[in-house]
Amino acid sequence: MPRYLAWKDFVASGAGKTDLERLKKVNEFFNRTTTFGDDSVVWGQSDYWATPLETLGKGAGDCEDFVIAKYYTLQLVGVPAEKLRLTYVHARTGASSATPTQAHMVLAYYGEPDDEPLVLDNLVGDVRLASRRPDLSPVFSFNAQGIFSGASNKEIAPAVGAGRLSRWEDLLKRTRAEGF
Numbered sequence: 001m002p003r004y005l006a007w008k009d010f011v012a013s014g015a016g017k018t019d020l021e022r023l024k025k026v027n028e029f030f031n032r033t034t035t036f037g038d039d040s041v042v043w044g045q046s047d048y049w050a051t052p053l054e055t056l057g058k059g060a061g062d063c064e065d066f067v068i069a070k071y072y073t074l075q076l077v078g079v080p081a082e083k084l085r086l087t088y089v090h091a092r093t094g095a096s097s098a099t100p101t102q103a104h105m106v107l108a109y110y111g112e113p114d115d116e117p118l119v120l121d122n123l124v125g126d127v128r129l130a131s132r133r134p135d136l137s138p139v140f141s142f143n144a145q146g147i148f149s150g151a152s153n154k155e156i157a158p159a160v161g162a163g164r165l166s167r168w169e170d171l172l173k174r175t176r177a178e179g180f
Contacts, residue, residue, distance in 0.1 A: 015077040027120040066122040085141035
């Protein structure tokens with residue numbers, strides 16, 4: 001309950017005057033108040049996409065849960081949804097380009113459609129331009145408007161329908177039921 005109340009106060013504050021201020025404050029809020037935990041430990045299942053309220057309630061989640069909470073919170077504080085994309089990436093686990101990668105999700109912000117995105121991540125505290133994150137290789141990104149190739153603006157499919165992103169479709173229904 002204290003996390004939820006702190007979040008409500010945070011949202012009510014508007015979290016900043018510019019989009020960049022909002023991005024930084026929302027990223028910091030969730031990175032500070034949420035503990036990373038594997039879905040099998042936090043939710044008792046292999047892959048679960050939590051709503052923002054579920055993540056706040058548990059105070060823990062995996063990378064998707066951080067991204068989802070940031071995505072919805074940024075919209076509540078005034079960042080347009082079309083500027084935000086949940087981005088599936090391969091993240092290098094070491095300093096060398098030859099090190100193994102793991103599946104990861106980050107939130108990307110596009111100030112303008114053709115801008116280089118800013119990246120919000122639970123693994124890195126500050127908001128950085130994508131070019132300052134050479135450890136990440138985008139595979140695809142999506143939001144409520146569509147699914148996009150890599151980090152580009154090339155839409156490859158609608159975001160919902162035909163079971164394309166079933167966890168996303170399920171999440172959209174659950175967040176609507178929670179009033180988002």
